[in-house]
Amino acid sequence: MSDFDPVVVVFACDYCAYTAADVAGRMGLSYPPGVRVLRVPCAGKVEPMYLMNALQMGADGVLVAGCQVGDCHFKSGNLRAAARVKRVQELLEEIGIGGQRVAMAHMSAGQGAVFAQAATEFSQQIAEMGPNPIKQGARRAA
């Protein structure tokens, strides 16, 4: 295990993942406190710019959490989100930040445990990758 606690921004769909995150809390499940959730009406609202911006602002990882495949509240917003995440991953790989710093997760509203697990596993994965290199750049610049 790495000794740093990554900061992870989760863009969570109101209809599934955001609810699942609430359910996780009510079930008393835990995940690393670096995981911070922003609510969106649909994963399909999450633009590539939001992901890049979060990394630029110092997030170590960004997770987009939408409904299960075939179960999107708005038919296909989750698939659009997944496609955008993939594009951003390729871009990040190219510029040396690491494509795996962004990821997509799918879950339904009742799945508190799935949210907690996704948050925990993604956070661990980021911990293994180490801090967002932009941070070092920012610190050097400062």
Added chain:
Amino acid sequence: MNQTDNQRTSNAVLVLGSGIAGIKASFDLAEAGRQVYLVEKKPSLGGLLPLLDRQFPTNDCNICHLSTDTTGSIDTRNVQALPLTRLVGLEGQAGDFIARVITSPRYLETSRCTACGACLDACPQGAVSFTPGLDTSSPTCLRYPQATPLAFAIDMGKCNLCGECVKACASQAIDLKQTAVEQELKVGSVVLASGAETWDPAPMDEWYGYRRFADVITNLEFEQLMSAAGPTGGLFQRPSDGRRPMRIGWIQCAGSRTTLPGGNPYCSSICCMISMKEAIWALERFDQALDATVFFMDMRPMGKDYELYYQRAENDLGVKFVRCRPHSVERDDATGDLLLSYVDDKGRQTMAELDLVVLATGFCPSADAREQAAVLGIDLDAYRFVDAEDFQPVSTSRPGVYACGMALGPQDIPGSLTQASAAACLAGAELAAPRALNGGETLPRELDVSGQEPRVGVFFVDWGQVVKGVVEADAVRQAAAAMPGVVHAAELQLAYGSDGLQALEKAVAEYRINRVVVAGYSPRTHGKVFAEAVRRAGLNRAFLEMANIRDQDALVHKGDPAAATAKAIALVRAAVAGVRQARPAQVISMPFSPDALVVGGGVAGMSAALALAGQSGKVYLVERSRQLGGLARELARSLDGRPVEPELARLISQVESNPNIQVLTDTLVVDHKGQVGAFITGVQSGPGMFYRQIEHGVTILATGARRYEPREYLYGQAPQVMTQLQMEQLLSQAESSDPRLDTVVMIQCVGSRNEENPACGRICCRSAVKNALWIKQIKPEAQVFVLYRDMRMPFTSEDAYRQAREEGVLFVRYDPGEPPQVRKQGDALEVVFTDHILGRPLSVEPTSLVLSTPQVADDENTEELCGIFRLQQGPGGFLLEEHPKVAPVDTPAPGVFAAGSVLAPASLAEARTQGLAAAGRALTLLSRVNLILDTPVAKVNRDRCAACLICVRSCPYGIPYINAEGYSEIDPAQCLGCGVCAAECPAQAIQLPGYEDERMLSRTAALLEGVL
């Protein structure tokens, strides 16, 4: 009941009792445009619930949840609360009652009382301190700190008129000369919600030692010991010596399921859940080496998904469970230890040493139940609870008088609330047409704050122990106060009623706040309530942002207070950053359709349709099969032993002959669009798949479940093997000579409580006992074995269980790890199982082997339904309700309600209750004339639009189009606000209010402040 409309003159309902059931019934009725008199014997409203510090399964306090769910939307002027009041007469008939009530003097003017407590201190009658909840001994008594009305009352029985309190009261509120007031209320119907009382263990002192030993307490006293508002201020100390108890034992069924004098023969239904909650809570709070053990006979977690809670308590959370028959409690004077002697499940006499014994005491009818029933002219059962039949689950023996909550017997909160909505629905049917509610007309004018600098108010709402125990409140408040634009940061207690929300409204005016952040609850559950409060304060509803500190911070990071506090600050900062950029949301008003769509023609759906048909517009009842009736068609007798067929036939004929109901059998729902008040649903009927669209204001989903098809125990491979339903069909024709009834073995939990389906079937135990008794009735000499894991016989079904044992039915428990073995021996069957007491295997050759199988989710159908109506499935594939505790028949989609076994396995009585309840909930919306649309919808900036068609192509609903002027146009009445077009638009010409790019980026930056 058969009155014509012109005889129904009253628009008022009398609700007796103000526990959660009474409050829920009152609020539902008020929201449906009815006038309510809420009569309460005690000085303040609330019933039993405020005495519970936490409620399962979230171990949260839900009273606020219940009240905030309603305070935001109801017209509270429609409810007139009459505390200290009792009913003394009820003349007339349904639709036209005269109720006589007497209000006792409070000896105090509530409008002047500030609840300062000076009178309490001044009273020399033994009032040394005020201990909310537990101490009712002082003459001036405020039962708990959140009481409504927030005022003391004086018990003249204990007062000697010394006048000290009058002198002490600075606001001159005390008037010892007040007298009782009698009045007559004209009402159309009555809802009895007078609740129950907790059982007093004193009469069984020789067993439990409740009076002899200070450290033997009841479950409600345990809640008070743990409560921050309790007598020890939340310090967890045992009463005898103030030591923190490390070994706590819960004794289940204390005074329940017993024929001993002083006890109750019935099962109190919810004590198992209460004890588990308390044990989990104690372990969570004092995770160090605390020993929490539940001593039980059968664990009966009976509600939806309660079984999962039990499994988590045992497997993950460290609660110990000891299956036994608790005998008695003694005390070792040398050590101070309590000694619980019990007989374990191998029949051995054993002893446990404990520091604290908690008696899981059940509930009794209220002391004046009989007196009250006499005034109302209704029948009670042998235990003095209201007698109701499975087919009329909330009706009393007197037409126009309905009942709900614990007045009908001990039950949990969702059960009480469902009955309350059902009773409200039927009570409304006895009234004249409701007063139309429009919403909005009494609101203050919206302030124009467009040119102003943001002045943000941050409110920390209801930061009780759940939050404060983890997050350092002062640190967050100080950080918030220093955030840009914040002019006010304060705590706010919502608790009861709307006082807390009024405090918010006042603060907005006082500090000239023009943007509000609420830190605490989830926006999902409380967003609407606070948006309405912000609107009442004169601001646009969109000038609100919520920081979800409770569900997404405090509850998750209990182990890391420092990180949780840092995260809370970040969440508040993001909310402040977001709300600074809020722009006013547009509100659209359009007519609200009075018609309803009910999907599913089983008992739940038909009950809902019939209840709606008399009180609103047209009802479309859609059933996919060729006939109405659903699962109940296969049922011969309901759980109360009454034949189902005649009642079902009556219900079907009432539905089919009702001029306001259009029944569409052989019909499938294929599409659905629009908003609450203006839904359009497409259906296909008949072999020709004829397509039509139905316009309706509300939707009720009651599409049911399916029977589990067993793969176990040679089902389908041997003629002797059948399900309980098949046995029931056999019994309805069987004669005493039928050899199939000679030796009957029933196996419980087939297809439930296992890996594949962890849920409990909920009704299979009762079905087994019902059929076992039926077999014994037909053939008394029949041998009947029931192989079970826990016999789950709630309330008076326990009597049937006892009767079955008395009639010789043998109940043998098996462990899930060692299930019964069934094999074929030629044409015969052999069942081998282990007898726990004898500790050796027994072999039986049954002439019938009956499998107790559950209802399981109709997965395929429910999944399709969820797709069409944009809902979600929960564990096991059943439909996910809005909130399992406080909104059991609502769904997250506004205007869509659910009932019956689509939600969870349901008995006939439950399906019927939920059908009526869903109708009752729907009526709270159908009372509206206008539909107010305030969901954010996508907006196009025409100057930026290049008419590239990307939005047209990406919208999941095909709503945007290029208009005559050559730019994209989106109909606000049709847009559902997903934001896909906004995300796809290459020119950023489309923005979704609340989620504008600029605002999303600000939130992200604020959330990450200090990270770089």
